[in-house]
Amino acid sequence: MHILNPNDSERRLNMAKIESTLKNMVLSLTLITIGASAALGFVYEITKKPIEVTSMKNKLEAIKAVVPSFDNTPGSEMFILPTDDGDSLEIYPAKVGDEIVAYAVKAGTQKGFSGFIGIMVGFKPDGTIINTSVLEHKETPGLGSKITDPGFREQFNGKNPENFSLKVKKDGGQVDAITAATISSRAFCDAIERAYNTLKKGGLI
Amino acid sequence: MSKINEFTKGFLKENPVLVLLIGMCPALATTTSALNGIGMGLATTFVLTCSNIVISLLSGVIPDKVRIPAFIVVIASFVTIVDLIMQAFVPTLYNTLGIFIPLIVVNCIVLARAEAFASKNGVFASFLDGAGMGLGFTTSLGVLGIIRELLGNGAIFGHKIIQGDGILVFILAPGAFIVLGYIIAIVNKIKKTQEA
Numbered sequence: 525m526h527i528l529n530p531n532d533s534e535r536r537l538n539m540a541k542i543e544s545t546l547k548n549m550v551l552s553l554t555l556i557t558i559g560a561s562a563a564l565g566f567v568y569e570i571t572k573k574p575i576e577v578t579s580m581k582n583k584l585e586a587i588k589a590v591v592p593s594f595d596n597t598p599g600s601e602m603f604i605l606p607t608d609d610g611d612s613l614e615i616y617p618a619k620v621g622d623e624i625v626a627y628a629v630k631a632g633t634q635k636g637f638s639g640f641i642g643i644m645v646g647f648k649p650d651g652t653i654i655n656t657s658v659l660e661h662k663e664t665p666g667l668g669s670k671i672t673d674p675g676f677r678e679q680f681n682g683k684n685p686e687n688f689s690l691k692v693k694k695d696g697g698q699v700d701a702i703t704a705a706t707i708s709s710r711a712f713c714d715a716i717e718r719a720y721n722t723l724k725k726g727g728l729i
Numbered sequence: 730m731s732k733i734n735e736f737t738k739g740f741l742k743e744n745p746v747l748v749l750l751i752g753m754c755p756a757l758a759t760t761t762s763a764l765n766g767i768g769m770g771l772a773t774t775f776v777l778t779c780s781n782i783v784i785s786l787l788s789g790v791i792p793d794k795v796r797i798p799a800f801i802v803v804i805a806s807f808v809t810i811v812d813l814i815m816q817a818f819v820p821t822l823y824n825t826l827g828i829f830i831p832l833i834v835v836n837c838i839v840l841a842r843a844e845a846f847a848s849k850n851g852v853f854a855s856f857l858d859g860a861g862m863g864l865g866f867t868t869s870l871g872v873l874g875i876i877r878e879l880l881g882n883g884a885i886f887g888h889k890i891i892q893g894d895g896i897l898v899f900i901l902a903p904g905a906f907i908v909l910g911y912i913i914a915i916v917n918k919i920k921k922t923q924e925a
Contacts, residue, residue: 544794552790556799560806567810574817582820662828665761666882666900669825704897 590646591626594618631719651729668708739865746869757905766874774863781859
């Protein structure tokens with residue numbers, strides 16, 4: 525076992541090493557950090573573009589998944605609406621011709637089991653939920669991560685929060701929570717509710 | 730010790746997870762599914778191999794008293810590089826592993842190999858040691874992940890093969906300890922029979 529090998533320290537003594545003088549220490553650490561910074565800067569430059577493209581692509585795909593077909597570019601017609609609690613949400617209108625067929629709302633909540641959950645929700649102009657898509661989450665894999673499963677998300681499709689209580693059944697609502705992931709289920713409902721309330725407050729539905 | 734031994738020792742004889750019992754945190758936290766475990770293992774293997782090579786090259790010019798800060802700078806740089814590259818080119822894997830990647834910096838396997846092996850051995854031997862230890866780590870995480878996913882979710886690599894919910898405890902932390910305990914017992918048994 526190398527960690528515990530008593531010969532290791534002897535081997536180190538036999539090897540030619542530069543002395544631990546202040547000048548040597550400062551010099552070698554400086555050179556190493558400069559080298560490391562250069563390498564990081566280089567990698568950052570070459571990955572910057574792909575990272576932006578991926579995050580843009582994910583957003584567009586999420587919009588496409590939650591609204592019916594459209595012929596405009598929701599990405600460039602995005603606008604921002606304030607929420608009740610001082611935050612603001614991005615709204616992407618989907619149009620056919622000049623008529624608005626749906627709004628895709630990028631909403632999120634901090635109430636997840638492990639922090640932030642970001643979702644995209646599509647609403648018809650009358651407030652009915654069309655579909656949902658999870659953009660980002662850090663929920664427990666295998667438990668809370670099931671908020672991304674269609675089996676859980678589809679129960680919201682076609683429901684109007686006007687007459688559909690966005691609470692899990694345990695809290696007196698109408699949503700079937702994921703087994704052993706009530707907090708994640710609650711958070712998902714909370715994110716949809718924030719999106720709905722924001723649209724409503726903005727007078728769009 | 731011959732060169733080939735430097736590579737193979739990581740799999741069974743000095744397997745970091747199952748024999749040396751280091752790097753427990755990622756081994757237990759990321760193995761909720763086979764894919765997560767293997768992804769984490771491969772990311773660690775990359776960092777371990779690169780940092781071993783660079784540290785063995787630099788070992789002559791690093792004064793002893795500042796060797797740990799120097800190792801950490803090298804390791805942290807490679808971890809950030811892995812983080813950025815994963816984010817750019819394998820975003821799906823990054824979504825599930827993202828929060829664990831920065832933890833590779835403090836994964837004691839990487840620092841332990843730098844301190845105990847790479848700083849005292851040649852470049853090629855350090856490369857073999859890093860790759861072997863890393864792949865040994867990956868194998869253990871993969872096995873842990875496969876067993877936990879199968880028992881906890883009834884699936885292998887995301888494909889459902891048993892209907893129903895599975896045994897929940899295996900997805901949670903206690904399940905990780907239980908599975909790890911049994912695997913270590915089996916490995917010990919194999920080692921004993923080999924020695925006998």
